Amino acid sequence: xxxxxxxxxxxxxxxxxxxxxxxxxxxxxxxxxxxxxxxxxxxxxxxxxxxxxxxxxxxxxxxxxxxxxxxxxxxxxxxxxxxxxxxxxxxxxxxxxxxxxxxxxxxxxxxxxxxxxxxxxxxxxxxxxxxxxxxxxxxxxxxxxxxxxxxxxxxxxxxxxxxxxxxxxxxxxxxxxxxxxxxxxxxxxxxxxxxxxxxxxxxxxxxxxxxxxxxxxxxxxxxxxxxxxxxxxxxxxxxxxxxxxxxxxxxxx
Amino acid sequence: xxxxxxxxxxxxxxxxxxxxxxxxxxxxxxxxxxxxxxxxxxxxxxxxxxxxxxxxxxxxxxxxxxxxxxxxxxxxxxxxxxxxxxxxxxxxxxxxxxxxxxxxxxxxxxxxxxxxxxxxxxxxxxxxxxxxxxxxxxxxxxxxxxxxxxxxxxxxxxxxxxxxxxxxxxxxxxxxxxxxxxxxxxxxxxxxxxxxxxxxxxxxxxxxxxxxxxxxxxxxxxxxxxxxxxxxxxxxxxxxxxxxxxxxxxxxxxxxxxxxxxxxxxxxxxxxxxxxxxxxxxxxxxxxxxxxxxxxxxxxxxxxxxxxxxxxxxxxxxxxxxxxxxxxxxxxxxxxxx
Numbered sequence: 001x002x003x004x005x006x007x008x009x010x011x012x013x014x015x016x017x018x019x020x021x022x023x024x025x026x027x028x029x030x031x032x033x034x035x036x037x038x039x040x041x042x043x044x045x046x047x048x049x050x051x052x053x054x055x056x057x058x059x060x061x062x063x064x065x066x067x068x069x070x071x072x073x074x075x076x077x078x079x080x081x082x083x084x085x086x087x088x089x090x091x092x093x094x095x096x097x098x099x100x101x102x103x104x105x106x107x108x109x110x111x112x113x114x115x116x117x118x119x120x121x122x123x124x125x126x127x128x129x130x131x132x133x134x135x136x137x138x139x140x141x142x143x144x145x146x147x148x149x150x151x152x153x154x155x156x157x158x159x160x161x162x163x164x165x166x167x168x169x170x171x172x173x174x175x176x177x178x179x180x181x182x183x184x185x186x187x188x189x190x191x192x193x194x195x196x197x198x199x200x201x202x203x204x205x206x207x208x209x210x211x212x213x214x215x216x217x218x219x220x221x222x223x224x225x226x227x228x229x230x231x232x233x234x235x236x237x238x239x240x241x242x243x244x245x246x247x248x249x250x251x252x253x
Numbered sequence: 254x255x256x257x258x259x260x261x262x263x264x265x266x267x268x269x270x271x272x273x274x275x276x277x278x279x280x281x282x283x284x285x286x287x288x289x290x291x292x293x294x295x296x297x298x299x300x301x302x303x304x305x306x307x308x309x310x311x312x313x314x315x316x317x318x319x320x321x322x323x324x325x326x327x328x329x330x331x332x333x334x335x336x337x338x339x340x341x342x343x344x345x346x347x348x349x350x351x352x353x354x355x356x357x358x359x360x361x362x363x364x365x366x367x368x369x370x371x372x373x374x375x376x377x378x379x380x381x382x383x384x385x386x387x388x389x390x391x392x393x394x395x396x397x398x399x400x401x402x403x404x405x406x407x408x409x410x411x412x413x414x415x416x417x418x419x420x421x422x423x424x425x426x427x428x429x430x431x432x433x434x435x436x437x438x439x440x441x442x443x444x445x446x447x448x449x450x451x452x453x454x455x456x457x458x459x460x461x462x463x464x465x466x467x468x469x470x471x472x473x474x475x476x477x478x479x480x481x482x483x484x485x486x487x488x489x490x491x492x493x494x495x496x497x498x499x500x501x502x503x504x505x506x507x508x509x510x511x512x513x514x515x516x517x518x519x520x521x522x523x524x525x526x527x528x529x530x531x532x533x534x535x536x537x538x539x540x541x542x543x544x545x546x547x548x549x550x551x552x553x554x555x556x557x558x559x560x561x562x563x564x565x566x567x568x569x570x571x572x573x574x575x576x577x578x579x580x581x582x583x584x585x586x587x588x589x590x591x
Contacts, residue, residue, distance in 0.1 A: 013412070013416065013469045014419075015415070015468060016415055016419055019418050022422060062408075062507065062508075064507070064510045065510050089407075089415060090407040090411050108414075108415040109415040109418050
């Protein structure tokens with residue numbers, strides 16, 4: 001027998017979580033499931049998801065620390081993202097987005113039948129990119145970093161450069177490096193105007209560039225090449241010959 | 254106690270309004286007929302005399318109205334009294350101008366009486382428009398007040414109902430009390446809210462509201478009341494406290510990660526009532542949250558203006574990590590009967 005769908009409840013109000021539990025219990029015969037956890041905000045949900053897996057997340061929109069919209073953005077970056085069903089009381093801004101993207105959402109208070117319908121649909125549908133686009137036109141502002149079971153959120157604006165190294169991508173900020181679980185190509189398209197590709201394995205934040213230098217390898221076995229100097233970090237980042245015209249144009253040299 | 258009058262200022266009519274034109278033409282022509290009748294020597298001569306007067310008055314009148322039509326936007330920007338004076342002078346000048354022209358073309362005396370009469374007529378007409386506008390003003394103010402009376406956020410209503418549904422099976426008694434409080438809150442909201450009410454009623458209403466929010470938010474919401482210096486019979490506009498406290502919950506408690514405290518201070522000093530409500534300041538947050546707050550405050554400010562004219566003040570500030578709204582009202586008391 002196939003495993004029951006795992007459901008995660010994310011809402012900052014205890015009675016609202018209780019209500020969802022009650023309704024889920026009521027529809028258990030029609031929709032057998034297992035509640036794998038409850039979280040009081042988006043960040044807590046992300047932390048929970050490092051320990052358990054979920055197929056469907058019922059997500060409130062207005063929450064402290066990380067709201068439902070950002071949670072959905074972060075979930076979309078997971079290798080196996082749960083389907084997100086938004087549950088909202090009333091938020092003109094969000095409702096407009098739902099209508100634009102023609103996506104399903106639940107209005108508090110809701111009936112059991114309506115929840116059942118949304119859950120059945122959620123199993124078939126992946127979370128729609130168009131909806132996230134409509135809810136947060138600016139896209140993600142923070143990247144998810146998991147360190148020793150803790151979830152950190154790295155503001156995209158703090159990143160000076162991103163470098164691909166074997167399995168991982170390293171994000172360098174003025175303070176230190178962070179390991180990301182996302183591909184460089186994906187990050188490049190998502191944050192297109194902010195970063196420029198200077199090398200096969202490196203993206204640089206355009207506003208962090210403070211200068212260029214011409215340098216050659218210490219061994220002197222290759223031709224001299226251009227390298228970028230960035231604020232707050234000592235290292236110079238080599239620009240590949242292939243990317244140089246593009247970099248020059250982007251930086252306005 | 255009802256709404257005080259709007260600040261006194263001369264109200265000018267809209268000179269681009271057809272109704273205004275019609276009234277001006279009626280008044281001026283009635284005046285013309287009356288003047289002709291008063292100076293009439295024999296009834297047989299009346300048509301001729303009216304015709305002579307009309308030859309002067311009608312062009313001057315139409316010229317004045319046409320100029321006012323053109324100048325209307327500029328006049329609106331001037332201080333009303335100055336604009337009124339200019340209008341009177343305009344009427345005098347056009348009449349004198351047309352009179353001089355007629356005297357040159359047709360011959361005959363150029364009298365100073367016609368321009369003077371035109372000035373008096375213009376002055377009288379402006380006064381009449383002003384009185385008419387004043388007579389309609391209270392109705393307008395009451396309608397505006399009714400429209401402005403704070404509405405509860407739909408967000409609050411639906412979240413509260415959801416919270417009641419959330420506890421109804423495990424804690425029916427709690428659900429019962431919350432529904433009763435919700436009913437009372439809505440009864441107060443739907444009342445005729447154009448009269449001042451005792452501050453004690455406002456406090457009771459705000460406490461009911463906070464009880465409901467407490468069910469949803471639990472320990473996250475903490476409230477400190479300081480009403481010891483506030484006599485309960487001081488009057489205040491209805492629905493003054495609750496919307497401010499709702500704002501404080503929405504902006505200062507709901508988005509916060511740690512429990513927060515809302516402080517409400519009511520004090521009467523001499524003839525003034527001071528109300529202060531403050532909540533943790535969480536920064537600007539995202540753009541869509543800020544707008545609602547400004548709306549709520551602008552709304553309240555306008556209601557205070559309608560109730561107290563310029564005698565009440567409202568300001569908001571951020572200091573020491575807290576957002577604070579201060580209101581200052583004249584401390585009116587309930588009139589004692591008997």
